[in-house]
Amino acid sequence: MADDNARTLTGWRARGHEIIFEADTPAGKAFDVGLILVILLSIGVVMIESVRSLRETYGDELRLAEWVFTALFTAEYVLRMMCVQRPALYARSFFGLVDLMSLLPTYVSVLIPGAQALSVIRTLRILRVFRVLKLAHYVSESEVLMRALYASRRKIAVFMFAVVTLVIIFGSLMYVVEGPEHGFTSIPRGLYWAVVTMTTVGYGDISPQTNVGQGIAAFIMILGYGIIAVPTGIVTAQMTGASGRTTPEVSGRACSSCGGGGHRYDAAYCRLCGTKL
DSSP: OHHHHHOOOOHHHHHHHHHHTOOSSHHHHHHHHHHHHHHHHHHHHHHHHTSHHHHHHHHHHHHHHHHHHHHHHHHHHHHHHHTSSOHHHHHHSHHHHHHHHHHHHHHHTTTSTTGGGGGGGGGGGGGGHHHHTTOTHHHHHHHHHHHHHHHTHHHHHHHHHHHHHHHHHHHHHHHHHHOGGGTOOSHHHHHHHHHHHHTTOOOOSSOOOSHHHHHHHHHHHHHHHHHHHHHHHHHHHHHHHHHTSOOOOBOSOOOTTTOOOOOBTTOOBOTTTOOBO
């Protein structure tokens, strides 16, 4: 481990790491801005191709553009793997997995037509805008939210179990009260109605016709408002407690070993792999 941490990138790999991973230099910022523009263009091509009239008219051009974008992203992914000391660590990181998954749909579309539509996952790559626009300190705020959600996990789990129980009870009850003649052809159909009603969505494709069924529906509707408020209150309480604790801001530096970011300004070692920054 000591030898790995002591090694540093040299030559074109060091320059490539500075351009591809760092956002504090003009070259790095220009690369990220250009990458975001290319990502937006590729997503636009995928969306346009889903329109039948445009696909029938410009289908060949759109498919060619998609393959060009995929080739660019593939080359960029290979360069990223070559410009870090530990490619396996980067490949398993969040952005490493997103980069890989953004490439696969186009290649898979050779075997499964239409799979290229999943290329919209490239939208996640735009999260790098936090580094480009000097918004890295917002990552600290996201960590507060994640800590609040994690601290609330048991309460939310108990709450969700109670909701599922109510859905099963009311869905089954409506199946008995209304019956197939009113659209409740099975218990699963009743469960679907209970979820739609309890969440106050109300599609209206199934509705109770009897007085008893309408009374049960009214009760579920009122109950739904309270159910929506409960998880919000749980997470808000946790966030209120967490907001009193100061979270150190993070910089836009990236580790030369694994490509990881989100480091504090005073950090001396990578928070993911331990390599000296």
